[in-house]
Amino acid sequence: MESSPPTDAPLDTLSVSENDTKISTKPPVCPYQRRTSKTERVKMEKTAETLRRQLAEAVKEEDFLAAHQIKVRLGEADGDDDDDDALPDRASRTFSTARRASLANRHKEPLYYHSYLQLDKITESCHLESEKAHPGKPAHDEHLFIIIHQVYELWFKQILWELNSVIKIFKQEDVPEKDMFVVSGRLKRITEIWRIILDQLNVLETMSPTGFLEFRDFLFPASGFQSVQFRMIENQLGLDPAGRIKYGKRGYCTYLNEQHAAEVNAAEGVDTLHDLMVTWLERTPFLKMGSFDFWGHYRQGVDNMLKKDRAFIETTSGRYPDIAEKQLESVEATKKSMDTLFDEDLYNKEKASGSRFSYKALQAALLINLYQDEPIFHQPYQILNGLKDIDELMTMWRYRHSLMVHRMLGVKMGTGGSSGFAYLRATASQHRVFKDLFNLSSFLIPKDQLPELPEDYVRSINFPKHGQKTADGSEAHDDEILEMERKLAAMKMKAAQK
Numbered sequence: 441m442e443s444s445p446p447t448d449a450p451l452d453t454l455s456v457s458e459n460d461t462k463i464s465t466k467p468p469v470c471p472y473q474r475r476t477s478k479t480e481r482v483k484m485e486k487t488a489e490t491l492r493r494q495l496a497e498a499v500k501e502e503d504f505l506a507a508h509q510i511k512v513r514l515g516e517a518d519g520d521d522d523d524d525d526a527l528p529d530r531a532s533r534t535f536s537t538a539r540r541a542s543l544a545n546r547h548k549e550p551l552y553y554h555s556y557l558q559l560d561k562i563t564e565s566c567h568l569e570s571e572k573a574h575p576g577k578p579a580h581d582e583h584l585f586i587i588i589h590q591v592y593e594l595w596f597k598q599i600l601w602e603l604n605s606v607i608k609i610f611k612q613e614d615v616p617e618k619d620m621f622v623v624s625g626r627l628k629r630i631t632e633i634w635r636i637i638l639d640q641l642n643v644l645e646t647m648s649p650t651g652f653l654e655f656r657d658f659l660f661p662a663s664g665f666q667s668v669q670f671r672m673i674e675n676q677l678g679l680d681p682a683g684r685i686k687y688g689k690r691g692y693c694t695y696l697n698e699q700h701a702a703e704v705n706a707a708e709g710v711d712t713l714h715d716l717m718v719t720w721l722e723r724t725p726f727l728k729m730g731s732f733d734f735w736g737h738y739r740q741g742v743d744n745m746l747k748k749d750r751a752f753i754e755t756t757s758g759r760y761p762d763i764a765e766k767q768l769e770s771v772e773a774t775k776k777s778m779d780t781l782f783d784e785d786l787y788n789k790e791k792a793s794g795s796r797f798s799y800k801a802l803q804a805a806l807l808i809n810l811y812q813d814e815p816i817f818h819q820p821y822q823i824l825n826g827l828k829d830i831d832e833l834m835t836m837w838r839y840r841h842s843l844m845v846h847r848m849l850g851v852k853m854g855t856g857g858s859s860g861f862a863y864l865r866a867t868a869s870q871h872r873v874f875k876d877l878f879n880l881s882s883f884l885i886p887k888d889q890l891p892e893l894p895e896d897y898v899r900s901i902n903f904p905k906h907g908q909k910t911a912d913g914s915e916a917h918d919d920e921i922l923e924m925e926r927k928l929a930a931m932k933m934k935a936a937q938k
């Protein structure tokens with residue numbers, strides 16, 4: 441842990457010149473979320489021009505701190521990450537020294553590892569029930585049992601921390617593009633935590649069933665079933681309350697104390713990540729642009745695929761008539777399911793039997809999956825993938841936990857009163873949040889069956905590469921603010937398509 445770092449730069453060197461502070465820039469807007477109005481675009485362009493002029497002056501005068509500040513603001517003006525790679529070392533060094541000085545000033549006393557992490561509270565929180573019942577003769581494995589649960593709860597806390605931040609980002613009406621990068625990073629972090637806590641069960645399984653029996657009776661009626669943070673994770677992700685498996689014919693909240701039940705109840709169905717994701721997908725502007733209509737385009741791809749499959753079966757049917765019959769049945773089944781997909785009313789009727797995706801969200805998710813290699817869809821694809829990873833890892837955890845319970849208890853009842861193994865195994869198959877994202881794969885078709893995307897569509901959804909024409913026809917050039925211009929051009933194009 442770092443304490444009282446030396447400083448050689450006054451903090452006020454970080455301030456921007458008076459002129460800079462007069463320029464107001466609007467936060468960037470992800471092209472997915474909405475189109476920019478003409479007035480906004482003009483304002484953004486003017487702001488960018490002023491900033492560019494100031495940047496050139498600052499670099500000329502070797503005022504690298506001011507240059508950095510302007511670059512950051514240029515980033516804000518176009519939705520890009522701030523990046524000071526181009527600044528000479530001297531400027532970056534002054535920056536980090538100043539940042540360290542500001543941190544050091546916050547603590548009059550040097551910070552101490554033990555107190556900063558409140559380790560007294562954490563390490564003093566392992567009290568064995570077996571020890572209370574038989575002073576001096578604790579059940580050895582109960583120590584591990586407690587520590588493992590506490591570590592789980594700490595990780596749950598971290599997952600909720602990340603989840604809340606992602607939900608906050610998704611709740612904005614206009615989601616800045618750089619926030620989407622933050623979202624996929626945090627979803628990735630959540631998946632990595634699940635990987636770790638999945639593995640933690642291996643440590644607990646070093647305890648034998650008889651070791652567990654030495655203290656199990658002291659635990660009644662407490663159970664992991666009462667983990668408030670686990671329930672909050674389920675609810676904030678958006679587990680469908682109607683699909684919850686009841687046990688003892690009672691709702692899951694009735695096993696919690698009054699305060700916890702109120703907290704968990706309040707999080708049910710409110711601003712869940714699942715619902716926010718659906719709304720976000722519905723806002724995708726790329727389904728229809730100019731003369732391009734994704735749905736018609738995709739339908740053509742499906743027809744191509746079915747035609748090709750039938751033709752292939754017909755050419756081979758002479759040799760394998762039995763197999764051909766089965767294959768034709770399978771093609772007809774695919775056609776039937778595709779017909780449902782292309783009829784919105786039929787889709788909505790079928791939807792009543794399980795899907796939580798709206799028709800538009802489904803189309804957007806398909807577009808993103810089918811064209812994941814187009815740069816504009818990279819980030820959305822990563823986000824949808826991240827949600828699937830979380831769903832999959834939680835399911836694996838549920839299943840793995842149920843197997844561990846089987847190993848420890850056989851088919852005995854749980855301390856919380858459930859059927860134990862049978863109940864837990866059922867949750868593994870039914871308590872899924874992002875099932876629709878997995879089901880999407882039923883409608884994916886091979887890429888070579890899809891017609892080529894029209895060139896003007898590809899150009900308008902993506903940023904031009906160096907030397908190529910930008911979406912508005914001008915030539916892309918390689919100066920240090922190229923990134924911003926790319927994004928402005930893409931935004932302009934989208935607004936023009938409206």
Ligand code: HEM
Nearest residue numbers: 588592663664665667670845848854855856857858860867
């Ligand atoms: C020897 C180890 C364990 C045994 C025998 C065990 C047993 C059980 C049983 C039988 C249930 C069903 C509810 C009940 O009737 O009590 C349950 C639920 C649960 N347990 Fe465990 N458990 C163990 C370890 C853990 C650990 C380390 C965690 C980590 C936090 C955990 C978290 C949970 C959660 C969250 C539930 C609720 C699952 C749901 O309702 O979907 N358990 N456990």
